[in-house]
Structure formats: C-alpha cells, structure tokens
Amino acid sequence: xxxxxxxxxxxxxxxxxxxxxxxxxxxxxxxxxxxxxxxxxxxxxxxxxxxxxxxxxxxxxxxxxxxxxxxxxxxxxxxxxxxxxxxxxxxxxxxxxxxxxxxxxxxxxxxxxxxxxxxxxxxxxxxxxxxxxxxxxxxxxxxxxxxxxxxxxxxxxxxxxxxxxxxxxxxxxxxxxxxxxxxxxxxxxxxxxxxxxxxxxxxxxxxxxxxxxxxxxxxxxxxxxxxxxxxxxxxxxxxxxxxxxxxxxxxxxx
Ligand code: FE
Numbered sequence: 001x002x003x004x005x006x007x008x009x010x011x012x013x014x015x016x017x018x019x020x021x022x023x024x025x026x027x028x029x030x031x032x033x034x035x036x037x038x039x040x041x042x043x044x045x046x047x048x049x050x051x052x053x054x055x056x057x058x059x060x061x062x063x064x065x066x067x068x069x070x071x072x073x074x075x076x077x078x079x080x081x082x083x084x085x086x087x088x089x090x091x092x093x094x095x096x097x098x099x100x101x102x103x104x105x106x107x108x109x110x111x112x113x114x115x116x117x118x119x120x121x122x123x124x125x126x127x128x129x130x131x132x133x134x135x136x137x138x139x140x141x142x143x144x145x146x147x148x149x150x151x152x153x154x155x156x157x158x159x160x161x162x163x164x165x166x167x168x169x170x171x172x173x174x175x176x177x178x179x180x181x182x183x184x185x186x187x188x189x190x191x192x193x194x195x196x197x198x199x200x201x202x203x204x205x206x207x208x209x210x211x212x213x214x215x216x217x218x219x220x221x222x223x224x225x226x227x228x229x230x231x232x233x234x235x236x237x238x239x240x241x242x243x244x245x246x247x248x249x250x251x252x253x254x
Pocket of ligand 1: 005080195
C-alpha cells in the first residue's frame with residue numbers, strides 16, 4: 001500500500017525524535033503493509049519550517065538508512081504546507097515541495113478552526129500553475145463542519161482531499177468519524193492516508209481505514225482510494241469521481 005501523508009523524518013517536526021524512533025516507525029509501516037510512503041513534514045504552520053531543499057536532503061539520508069537496515073520501504077518526497085497569503089512568494093523562492101517533486105500535487109493544510117477567505121484564490125492560482133492541491137484531513141476542520149458548501153465548492157473548483165485513516169476508525173471522536181463518512185458519501189474525498197507521527201499515536205492504520213470503507217461502502221469504493229494513491233505515485237492522470245450534490249429546493253418548486 002501507499003501512504004501519501006506521514007511524518008517519519010526525525011528531528012524536523014512533531015514526528016519522531018531520533019533515527020531509532022524513525023526506523024521503528026518504518027518497521028511499523030512495513031508490518032502494516034505499506035511499501036511506499038510520502039514523507040510530508042510540516043512547513044509554515046507556525047511551529048515548523050521545512051523548505052524543499054531540507055526535505056530532499058533528509059529523505060535521501062533516511063532512504064539510505066532504510067537500505068542499510070534492510071527495511072523494504074521507499075520514502076518519497078513531500079511536504080505538508082500550511083496555507084498562507086504569501087504562498088506564491090515562497091513558491092518563487094523554490095521553498096515548496098510537491099509530491100515526488102513533480103510539480104503536480106501538493107499537500108495543503110488549512111488551520112483547524114476555519115477556512116481562510118483566501119483559500120479559493122490560493123487553490124485557483126495553484127491550479128493555474130498546474131499544481132493540484134490535496135487538502136489534508138478536511139474532516140477535522142471546524143470551518144467545513146459548519147459550512148459544508150465550502151468544501152463542495154473547493155472540490156468542484158478542482159482541489160482534491162485526503163481523509164485520515166484514524167478519523168475513519170474513531171481516533172478523533174464520533175463527530176470527526178461521522179463527518180469523514182459524510183465527505184466520502186458525497187464523493188468529496190480522493191485519498192486515504194495515515195498522517196502517522198509515531199508508532200503509538202496516529203500510527204499506520206491504513207488497512208483499518210480501508211477495511212472500514214470496504215465494510216461501509218463496498219470493495220469498489222475502497223479500491224477507488226487505493227488505486228488513486230497508486231496512480232498518483234505512477235505519475236499518470238487520476239480519474240476522479242464527481243461530487244454527489246443534491247440540488248437545494250428553491251421556493252418549493254423542485
Ligand atoms: Fe500531517
């Protein structure tokens with residue numbers, strides 16, 4: 001399996017605190033059936049700064065260590081970028097790292113309590129540059145919980161979303177769990193990933209997430225998510241489900 005969102009590189013964010021811990025995480029990922037994993041350190045979230053060059057360097061070192069330890073896991077390049085107004089300035093400065101450094105997909109994080117007003121502009125500008133933003137864990141965003149139409153608009157305009165496997169299995173409470181299901185049912189979700197930070201909290205529960213989807217919605221829905229991650233890794237084009245939106249009644253005419 002492929003995990004597109006995870007904090008496995010040591011020392012650089014709220015992931016592991018040492019190479020030993022990071023290697024333990026890698027072993028855990030392999031045991032959980034993961035073969036390819038995108039290292040996506042936080043960038044610009046107010047606590048951590050991890051620019052493109054730094055991540056590239058760290059991923060190379062870690063892949064080397066994995067090889068030496070004979071751990072069959074391949075780490076791919078990524079970054080979890082917190083949305084901000086100056087995103088395009090930092091893009092020009094070459095600080096932003098798209099998945100696999102291919103300039104096609106970018107993990108974009110919104111603040112947990114709101115959807116900033118400039119979100120739509122940022123998404124639009126990114127799409128113009130040929131970069132599709134993948135909004136991470138929209139199910140944990142209070143703004144989307146209060147205004148579901150915001151999420152619909154964002155997906156209709158071309159952004160993709162990633163649900164965290166832990167949300168689906170109840171690690172973040174009932175509200176988040178049921179909101180994850182609503183997002184999937186409306187076909188507004190495109191990827192499942194672990195967002196793992198350690199071997200204990202927020203671990204590699206990808207298979208459990210897929211099993212939950214399979215039980216609730218059937219194998220086909222589960223394969224849709226699994227295959228999207230595979231297609232993303234292969235660099236081919238994704239074929240995305242259209243959102244299931246019911247038209248609102250207008251003056252009782254419909
Ligand atoms: Fe994350």
